[in-house]
Each structure stands twice: as C-alpha cells, then as structure tokens.
Amino acid sequence: MKVKILAFGITKDIVKNNSIFIDLNEGATVADLKNKLESEFPKFKALKSLLIAVNEEYGNDDLLISSSDEIALIPPVAGG
C-alpha cells in the first residue's frame, strides 16, 4: 500500500518536500515505517529522535498503519 507522510521541521529539509509517499506492506507497523524511512533517508538516523504521529496522536512502534491514516514525521520538537 502507498501511504502519504507529512513532513515537518528538519524532516521537510531531509525529504525535500512537505509530504512524501512510501510503499509499505499491508499490516505494516510504525516500526516498519521507521525502518523504511531510515533506509531511504539515512539522515534520519542522525536525528536525536524521530516519532511518528498517526491521526494526530503519537504512535507506538507496534501500531498498525492503514493507507487512510494521516501520518506525520515528528522530529525533536522545540516549542516555547
């Protein structure tokens, strides 16, 4: 399945876009997505952290992803 991933902050610079499409197997989890992203964009590995938001909530590694989810890359936040 093809999933759309929103990018923010430094991840936008790394993927050179506001969003990207990634191919995942059916039944893929947040951890699978992270592995795929790190192999396609090795610069992600240098970040202090990379979290994945699924439908506007932080997703645990074992959370299943579906193609209708809103998925976003959350690099280290720095509000305030």
Place this chain on the structure above:
Amino acid sequence: MMDGKINIILQAEELSSDIAFNFVADNSAGGIVSFVGTVRNQTNGKKVIRLEFEAYEKMALSEMRKIAEEAIKNFDVFKIVIHHRTGVLQVGEIPVVIVVSAPHRKAAFEACQFAIDTLKETVPIWKKEIFENGEVWVSAHP
C-alpha cells in the same frame, strides 16, 4: 466540563499577555502565575537574527489542550491559558504565553512550570534559529 477553564491558541499574529491574564482572572483566585517566552538575541555566543516557528497545527492544538487538561486534573488550579505563535519572530518577540490562576500560589507555580516543560517535550512545534551566517533546527541533532 473543562471548556470554560481552558483557552488554547496557535496563531501567526502577536500574542498578548493581557488577553491571557484576563481569561484566567477570577475572584476566587488567590494568585496568577504566568510564563512569557521571549526570543533571545544569542545562542552559545552566536548572534540570533530571528526565529522561525512551524507547527503541525491540528496536533499541536490537541497536545496543548491535553497539557491544560492534565494541569487542571493534577493541580488545584482554576483556569489555564496556553498560547503559542507560529511564523517569523524577531528578537524580543513572544513565542509562548502560559497563564494559570489558582486559589493558592503553590499550585499556580507548579502548574505553570508543568505546562511549559511539557509543551517543550510533546507539542509538535519546531523552531529554526537564523544566525548571521547559517541556520539550525533547534534540538534536531544530539
């Protein structure tokens, strides 16, 4: 239930600490504590020209609301305001205002500290520092 007690805003326009103060003011409050973040003119001795804030807006608003609800649940406070700006900010401008009212000062101080500390950990807002010769996404790398 918590609706009249919480005010959350994320906006590109200037923030007003007066508006935030007026929201939490209450005759039964014994104290009001506020934290106002301001853009500093240097980081590690390097002159900062401006900051650029970017937010994942829908999620940032819901994470800000979670913090406010948590503060009301865990501390004896009446009302809480969390306002944050987006876009380009110059030195001296205000990216964040948190104001808390409570019957007694201790709870107000604690809730305010909790709110700003948690905001910096969980709310999807990113900050880019622009220096004279370069720029950096704050906290991105170890």
